[in-house]
Amino acid sequence: MCSVERGAQLQHQFDDIEQQRQADTLGMWAFLATETLFFGGVILAFSVYRLYYTKGFIEAAHRLHLGLGAINTAILLGSSFTVALAVHAASLGKKKRLVGLLLATGILGLAFLGVKFCEYWSEYREGLVPGLRFTYEGPFPAQVRLFFSFYFVMTALHAAHMVVGIAIFAVVAFQAWRGRYSPEYYSSVEVSGLYWHFVDIVWVFLFPLLYLLRG
Amino acid sequence: MTPLEPSPPVTARETYLNAGYSLKSWLLALDHKRIAILYFVSITLFFFVGGAFATLVRLELMTPRGDLVSSDTYNKLFTMHGIIMIFFFLIPSIPATLGNFLVPMMLGARDLAFPRLNLLSWYIFVAGGVLTMVAVVSGGVDTGWTFYTPYSSAFSNTSVVVTVVGVFVTGFSSILTGLNFIVTIHTLRAPGLTWGRLPLFIWSLYATSIIMILGTPVLAISLALVGAERIFHVGIFDPASGGDPLLFQHLFWYYSHPAVYIMILPGMGVVSEIIPCFARKNIFGYGVVALSSLAIAFTGFLVWGHHMFVSGQSVYSGLVFSFLSYLVAIPSAVKVFNWTATLYKGSISFHTPMLYAFGFLGLFTMGGLTGLFVAALGVDVHVHDTYFVVAHFHYIMVGGMVMAYLGGVHFWWPKISGRMYPEWIARFSAFVVFLGFNLTFFPQYVLGYLGMPRRYHSYPDEFQVLNVLSSAGASILAVGYVLPLIYLLASLKYGKAAGPNPWIATGLEWQTPSPPPTSNFPTTPTVTAGPYEYQDMEVPFVQR
Amino acid sequence: MASMSPRTSTIVFAVLMLLLVATVGAAFVPYDRWQLGWAGVAIALTIAATKAILIARFFMHLSAPAPLPRLLALMAIVWLGILFALSWSDYLTRSWLPASRGWTESAARRESEP
């Protein structure tokens, strides 16, 4: 990495590259705080109805595919793993390894979305989609409908964040392939990694709340 | 009266204003000062649009029968007045204009931490504004700025979804501004500028930014859920399918009460800068005033339930929220006492910024004290959703926030435009604003306790006298607001050239020429003393 | 900024997968047979919280010397706690006041004196 490129990275309002890297990390953490409150609001709504309509929500949780949910969680944890390795590779300046790991993360993300789409499709076929096709006759119909409204709102929000994450990794992988990052300055990889880990943490909480509370 | 004659042209020094005249150089500007000007223009536009709606509302309320417009149109008028004034003027005004312009300069930095994000936040703000204007043009929305469900989600047949998306989008511009400020204040302070030497304007913007990034997302999700409810009938707030309408109120007020602190904290920051400068004295109790901004930012999130005392919320949580609401009043009271104590043994001059600061001090005190009425459970049962509440929040928003905003604009106008505004016209318009304001909103306290509910298109006859008084005051207030627009724009051409420090004020922004060059400081300044060391500076404007 | 060695990443990943298996297993315990419905919720959420802390501490380098990311993460959690605690304070106590029966009979005697 010749020094000219490194000079090009430093933006004029910063004194040195370390200050810029700290600012980027702090900026992403502030953004993640906003995302925490964003998902927190809808999880609060879910928790209130789970408190009021316990039986209906337990009944509805049994309708979800626990297996697919568990696989998805494993996929997402795996993608967090590959991102951690990618950040490490970037810090050592191993370009090929970095690009490979970033692409792996993107592929795992797409796999997650694929599994998610299969779940949506089977739920649509079973008539569990409020608004589109809701032909559920079991006990507590109103409460089950409410549960599935939350299920689709929360997982769709999460999936949207996944799509944004995958797009970011595609751009960062392309930039890495063009050799823009160096061991001194790779904060784009680090910051997109932080965002991805956050999306993973959101799923770490969504999975038990939706799939596992079958007590 | 200094005669208004065209002043000599500013010397051909490179400033952020003459760094480029093309539209592209403005619309794609990354310089925080230019983005501040873009925000100035857009929020002034929105202020006068919101003001026009307010004028129509006041005209409508002159007569009990309410025969100026139909009740449907009236509902849309007060809704748009609320939405535009709050989301498109009050929330962005000081942070996005004076804040964007001054934060880097007060910190001795060349620019904010993320200039591109700053420009993006302006474009998002304008996109949200355009969307809301589309909603206005295509029939308006009549849910009130509070969007209470189930009316907003099931019963209103106006363009609620377009407005909700507009406000959702504008919320992100507020998040980006807050995020930018927090990172800049943490990482780009000049050498020697410790937290104990930060100007109080920066402290108040720091506290505001905390509220912006931690509160706005919850508004985003609650409005998104209303949108989802209208489009997909998810039933989260729909009582027919088991939903709880109060849940929306919890999510909405979780943001919307701290939002009133987003609006007032920057105003407090401006007043903390103006009073020491024109009293030539250090602020009394710097540490306490700085920490009270953070205290307001934190306790502001604990009190939202006082909007729901009679909404069917549980009696016990009403008690909790009422007590916490009294806690949040304490830091504001402490600030007022400290400002007043700053005047003691000062050397006070009565320039326009100081007049606006005095106005803020008095009116914010009255607004804050009437907050004690609506936080007292027993009284709130009577005055909730009446004109008493309307008067309370207008005393704080218009009496406090807009006064401080005008004070700040006049105080930093020489730095922003390089020109002085005409002093005597400005003092006159400050009095007009003060008089018009009190005549408009004090009668509403009496109306409120008499029991006139909010958002009424027509009302019983016995309320007419006070309403006519209020409408009369509104016309004077309107004049008071149009005057600064005229003479400030005129001062761009006719104003006297202002030197780097016309008020002989402390603060890094006054140690660079006005209007400042694009990179603010030739070399990064170092700070050696506290923020308001006026005791060893010469005293200007002394009449013998 | 010494980012984490692959060895620790692998260990953390393995622990995360173990926790995933644990939480899925815990879901099949029939809590409601012993009226312990809330225990199921508590177990599931504590496991999820541990996974989140592991990811945040190791993968997101929260343990790095810079204090500010930790401060922001803590503030996000505290503000979330405020939202949950005060909203639930309404929902949990909404039925405490039996609006119909009024409180004890003595309430009727005291009602005359405000």
Add this chain to the structure above:
Amino acid sequence: MNESFRLLPESASSVAASTDALYFFLCAISAFFTLLIFGLVFYFAVKYRRRSAEPPPRLAASNALEAFWTLVPFGIAVVIFFWGAKLYFHISRPPSDAMDIYVIGKQWMWKVQHPNGRREINELHVPLGRAVRVTLSSQDVIHSFYVPAFRIKQDAVPGRYTVTWFRPIRAGIYHLFCAEYCGTYHSHMIGRVVVLEPERYQAWLSGTPLDEAPEEAGASLFATLGCITCHGARAPTLAGLYGSEVRLADGGTARADEQYIRESILDSTAKIVSGYPPIMPSFRNQLTEEQLFDLLAYIKSLKDPLEKRKAQE
């Protein structure tokens, strides 16, 4: 309604005087602090106006002063809080001997139902001196039952019951407003509360034909809907149910107030009584609010035999 210009609303209920007392106390506090701040600012502005070019001395901060003007406002705030809370508790606990009135908010009118079956629109006749307990619900959006002269306000929330009460102490006609924005004719949703002396109230009551009392309407509904087939044998008996503690299937207990009865009718499997299978069908979207009130009145009128005997002694 006299047209004279007033600064305070009439105080026509037992609570009005104490609300006004707290209001005057708050006005006094506000006047004191406003005059204090305005006075100090004006005094300092005049006394220390700029006359010399000599910079004023730097004043040291004083923690004692800061503590003083933190604790004093806090002390005053706590006093106001307790006073307001005591008043609020009094307002939110209806006395048990109060007369029951059911009010349904519907987009842009108030539908009032008296215990003896009288139904009124936007009118509420009540006897002087008698406590009145108003049970509120709404058919569409949130409305708010607000009588300024009685200083009481309570939102009518769709999907559940909310309760407020008042005891009129002066005869007359008073405004009834809707205080929560509810749509196009929110400002036309105005009614009148007419407080009559007891004898004139009886005359009004007996003057016009009575509709069917809610208990009878409820009883006939109870039969036509088929509730009677189970409730008596295979389902829990409803006699004396109202106000009692019910043991639930999941081990908890619930107080059988209006909200419980309404929920058990509309969402029958939400709270299942212990020892009974969850086989009751849900009556959601089959009953209007009036019918629900009638059923409720009927169930409340079912006294179990021993309590009925106690009531007769």
